[in-house]
Amino acid sequence: MLLDGVALRLSGRVVLEGLSFSADERRIGIVGRNGSGKTSLARLIAGLIAPSAGQITIAATDMARDRKAALRSVGILFQNPDHQIIFPTVSEEVGFGLTQLGHDKAEVARQTGAILQRFGKGHWADAATHSLSQGQKQLVCLMAVLAMRPALIVLDEPYSGLDIPTRRQLMRYVDRVEASVVLISHDPATLMGFDRVIWLDQGKIRDDGPAARVLPVFEAQMRAWGEEDDLTHLAG
Numbered sequence: 001m002l003l004d005g006v007a008l009r010l011s012g013r014v015v016l017e018g019l020s021f022s023a024d025e026r027r028i029g030i031v032g033r034n035g036s037g038k039t040s041l042a043r044l045i046a047g048l049i050a051p052s053a054g055q056i057t058i059a060a061t062d063m064a065r066d067r068k069a070a071l072r073s074v075g076i077l078f079q080n081p082d083h084q085i086i087f088p089t090v091s092e093e094v095g096f097g098l099t100q101l102g103h104d105k106a107e108v109a110r111q112t113g114a115i116l117q118r119f120g121k122g123h124w125a126d127a128a129t130h131s132l133s134q135g136q137k138q139l140v141c142l143m144a145v146l147a148m149r150p151a152l153i154v155l156d157e158p159y160s161g162l163d164i165p166t167r168r169q170l171m172r173y174v175d176r177v178e179a180s181v182v183l184i185s186h187d188p189a190t191l192m193g194f195d196r197v198i199w200l201d202q203g204k205i206r207d208d209g210p211a212a213r214v215l216p217v218f219e220a221q222m223r224a225w226g227e228e229d230d231l232t233h234l235a236g
């Protein structure tokens, strides 16, 4: 993944500015305060929006120019699975992306079955998506993304709203993902051991390095800001 002079303006407002870095690590975390630009960066990386300036290249694909290749190379998991799930049954949901990739019906069924089996959820195939719990829905979304075998998956706060056991379970699943992972999280504990953590602050990179170095500095700063009564630091 290569970002070269990336900037993003939305409604005349500078949301991201001067982002240039190359990242080939398998596990990359993104941290930062509310409104620092994390979700916007996730959407850029996944090719859902185009930068106002600069370029994002992933697996030799210019994400803004080649939408079809972008769809193949990067998958994104949103914070709220209800914003992602559109089909009535689990197998339809998981199979949708595969159909989009051009596979025929039999192949879609085969690959959908295979991914459900891999997660020990073969019995979910005909389950109604609306009847699943939040954590189960999140897992369906993860399976749907992984079924497309992207080189990179972007997870935007996938653990918020999950109880501790469900969170740990999902973290273990994410841990086993072969694709490279970009994980946005407000909880430093979920990024422990990551190869790299990028700290965004007001749309710029404030720090960038191994999790073991960046996370303690980030946490200390978050605590310090949390002690202040003055909310002028609040983004927005």
Ligand SMILES: Nc1ncnc2c1ncn2[C@@H]1O[C@H](COP(=O)(O)OP(=O)(O)OP(=O)(O)O)[C@@H](O)[C@H]1O
Pocket: 010, 011, 013, 015, 032, 033, 034, 035, 036, 037, 038, 039, 040, 041, 235, 236
């Ligand atoms: N469509 C838009 N038009 C104008 N400003 C926007 C738009 N979308 C986001 N922003 C602004 O861009 C900034 C970054 O938003 P973004 O959602 O990327 O932050 P974030 O770090 O993901 O925040 P959070 O941790 O709260 O999810 C915010 O100040 C937000 O108000």
